[in-house]
Amino acid sequence: MPITVETCVASHIGDRHEQQDRVGVFAHPRQRGTMIAVLADGMGGHTGGAIAAEQVLLKARQNFESYAPQNESPNDLLAEIVNDAHLIIRLTRLTSEKEPHSTAVVLVLQPGHVRWAHCGDSRLYHFRGAELVSRSADHSLVGELLRRGRLNEAGARVHPQRNVLLSCLGGEKAPEVVISEPVKPQAGDSFLLCSDGLWGHLSDAEIGAAVATRRAREAAEVLVDRARQRAGGYGDNISLALIKIVDAASLTSQP
Secondary structure, three states: OOEEEEEEEEEEOOOOOOOOEEEEEEEOOOOOOOEEEEEEEEEOOOOHHHHHHHHHHHHHHHHHHOOOOOOOOHHHHHHHHHHHHHHHHHHHHHOOOOOOEEOEEEEEEEOOEEEEEEEOOOEEEEEEOOEEEEEOOOOEHHHHHHHOOOOOHHHHHHOOOOOOEOOOEOOOOOOOOEEOOOEOOOOOEEEEEEOHHHHOOOOHHHHHHHHHOOOHHHHHHHHHHHHHHHHOOOOOOEEEEEEEEEEHHHHHOOO
16 A cells, blocks of 8 residues: 655744744655654753754754665664764853753654654654554653652643753763664554643643544644643743654545
8 A cells, every 4th residue: 555654843932932942854855755854842041942952953954964774774873863963062062151952853764664763851652543652751850750650640740840851962961862663654653753842731642633633734733722722821832743654545535
């Protein structure tokens, strides 16, 4: 069954004074059927976070454009993007009065397989239909408490230290880069990259239902609108990239 890819990116400044998230989806300039999605949530005071997140996006695009699958593995590409961006952010810190840091989620789709890497608490969700197949594990204090069974999901949402990260780009320690096992994409799969401004207000099941029953653009609009409503005037920046694997025949049959 022939499949195709449907994508959408979306951002909202929320109730902040500055948008410090960055997100993008890019096709490879030479390798047909190969694309990258990247999302970064910057931190570091006024303008510092935006600088860090922008470096993640730029480095991801640069490394991806020179990516040659015949000579380099997707795992190497993903690790290099995160580590190179970390180094550049560190250098930026030395040449400015900022304290830039950022999370990173990077997904590479090639014919026959998908892989992704992350560092921090921006997330990657893989849904098959509305069912959650996997979700990246947050590099945060709350995430660690959840993994140890010392906190449940309800408590995590209101924990006073829910924004404390254990690993990120730009810190003194090298970032913890977690790379997924390869996934063979099939029709009905959805891959969502998002910042905590989105997932902090929505359950996994709610996100899965939204992406499974809508086209990519409509699903993105619904998710952002719901997060904005629940933020109640105190919302963080929101960013997402949604990649849906769809049956090509179903698209051509739609009006």
